[in-house]
Amino acid sequence: MEELQKALNEKNLSVSTNPEKGRCLFTTHDFAPGEFIISENPYVCVPSKNKESAGLKCEWCFSSKNLKKCSSCHVVWYCSSYCQKLDWKMHRVECQCLSKVEGERVKYLTPSIRLMVKLCLRRQLEYDKCHRQLQAGGGLGISYPLVFLLARHCAFLDIMTHVELFDFNWFIHQDMADIDEKQLVLYAQMANLVNLILQWPDSEINIKEIAENFSKLACNAHTICDSELIPHGTGLYPVISIINHSCLPNSVLVFEGRLAVVRAVQHIPKGTEVLISYIETAGSTVTRQKALKEQYLFSCTCSRCIKLGQFDDIRESAILEGYSCKNGECSGFLLRNSDGTGFICQQCGLLRDKDDIKTITTEVKLMSEKASMFLSAGRYAEASAAYMMIEKLQMKLDHPFSVNLMRTRETLLKAHAWFFCVYPRFHPLLGLQYYTSGKLEWLLGDTEEAVKSLTKAWDALRITHGTKTPFMMELASKLEEAHAEASYKLRPRNDY
Numbered sequence: 001m002e003e004l005q006k007a008l009n010e011k012n013l014s015v016s017t018n019p020e021k022g023r024c025l026f027t028t029h030d031f032a033p034g035e036f037i038i039s040e041n042p043y044v045c046v047p048s049k050n051k052e053s054a055g056l057k058c059e060w061c062f063s064s065k066n067l068k069k070c071s072s073c074h075v076v077w078y079c080s081s082y083c084q085k086l087d088w089k090m091h092r093v094e095c096q097c098l099s100k101v102e103g104e105r106v107k108y109l110t111p112s113i114r115l116m117v118k119l120c121l122r123r124q125l126e127y128d129k130c131h132r133q134l135q136a137g138g139g140l141g142i143s144y145p146l147v148f149l150l151a152r153h154c155a156f157l158d159i160m161t162h163v164e165l166f167d168f169n170w171f172i173h174q175d176m177a178d179i180d181e182k183q184l185v186l187y188a189q190m191a192n193l194v195n196l197i198l199q200w201p202d203s204e205i206n207i208k209e210i211a212e213n214f215s216k217l218a219c220n221a222h223t224i225c226d227s228e229l230i231p232h233g234t235g236l237y238p239v240i241s242i243i244n245h246s247c248l249p250n251s252v253l254v255f256e257g258r259l260a261v262v263r264a265v266q267h268i269p270k271g272t273e274v275l276i277s278y279i280e281t282a283g284s285t286v287t288r289q290k291a292l293k294e295q296y297l298f299s300c301t302c303s304r305c306i307k308l309g310q311f312d313d314i315r316e317s318a319i320l321e322g323y324s325c326k327n328g329e330c331s332g333f334l335l336r337n338s339d340g341t342g343f344i345c346q347q348c349g350l351l352r353d354k355d356d357i358k359t360i361t362t363e364v365k366l367m368s369e370k371a372s373m374f375l376s377a378g379r380y381a382e383a384s385a386a387y388m389m390i391e392k393l394q395m396k397l398d399h400p401f402s403v404n405l406m407r408t409r410e411t412l413l414k415a416h417a418w419f420f421c422v423y424p425r426f427h428p429l430l431g432l433q434y435y436t437s438g439k440l441e442w443l444l445g446d447t448e449e450a451v452k453s454l455t456k457a458w459d460a461l462r463i464t465h466g467t468k469t470p471f472m473m474e475l476a477s478k479l480e481e482a483h484a485e486a487s488y489k490l491r492p493r494n495d496y
């Protein structure tokens, strides 16, 4: 812990432990909104394969352009020989394992399996290096990032039991009883596959421990997103994974390529715990708690969650996930009435019939199935028309500030003013919604509105994304161009 503490002190941070949360990261000086707190490269990472980011990606930079397959394993792709070279140290060992995976089995190489394989291999590599140094009699001569190499041999079973750096909540309540049985069976199957890929001798498989390791991976890995928050991969960031969760975070985790960057989103006084959100914060307390319990196995007691059941919390949940008033003009929120026949508007007292809600809910469900079918078939125009229908239906059904409506609109790339009510001032999604609105308004010729939206985007994103990244520089130049165009349009007539 001493070496870690020393390294963190230089960054005005410190680590301590707490019986409820395990390790916590604290500030040792004040941080201003937008100020950089810490950045870290991944210990291991893999590109994702999912609906949002379908298709293949470069193993190093996640680009999907000009990809070429590794000619040896035929599993991993690179966009350039530059990226291939940067990844070679790791891929050299992984390639040997992957090339032995035969036929049909290749399709089981999911990102989680590959992340676990890479983690085992990276530890093995470092263990070997450390061992060689010791044998050469030169002592270790290495500092903090490698101290954990002195841990036992990286057999699969003790993958996470090494000291300090990767001591993933080792001493806290990671109770296996919290993981449901189906998940345990899945972890067991995944563990067998990892063992098969590694083909390490005498690695005894203890399903319970391996399941635990997969569960720890799920708790500690971070989704790597681009500047527009589109997911591209998953990575393990040993120091950043010390940061705990809050549904009202004081910091945000963003990525510059594969580099993870934590920034303050509000003033953080010296001696405060650095907190990020692990989940989508625009959800009711019940939804957030469920997501945190399922993936991270803890019950959140942040200042937002402890309000569960209080009037403010009930109102917030009814707005975020509830229905709209029957009177379209009224923005009141609805609560179930005592006899179960429907929902009562808490502002105007109108009753909304249960059957009316049921009918629209069924229509939304049918239309959603159609929309996602169109989307996966690449029929984008029909998908877009279907999402517009869903939006119309949801406007009749859901509260105007509901998360469902927001997600539909997000899919349609439309931002609306109601969005402001859901996110705190400096949430990256808010900035990105302004950015999308600005681009759309500009495209539709409404340059003045575009300038307003892009300015708001800049104000929010400079806090969450910093100002020096290529994405932000592009935003700055778009804003400048829109400004120039708007002033040109506004100039007096006699200037023609």
Ligand SMILES: C[S@@+](CC[C@H](N)C(=O)[O-])C[C@H]1O[C@@H](n2cnc3c(N)ncnc32)[C@H](O)[C@@H]1O
Pocket: 020, 021, 022, 023, 024, 167, 168, 169, 170, 172, 219, 220, 241, 242, 243, 244, 245, 246, 295, 296, 297, 298, 299, 300, 301, 302
């Ligand atoms: C990425 S780790 C964070 C660092 C962790 N505290 C440690 O000691 O390594 C995530 C785990 O930390 C714990 N954790 C994070 N935020 C928490 C919170 N607000 N309350 C309780 N436990 C929390 C949970 O066990 C979760 O699965």
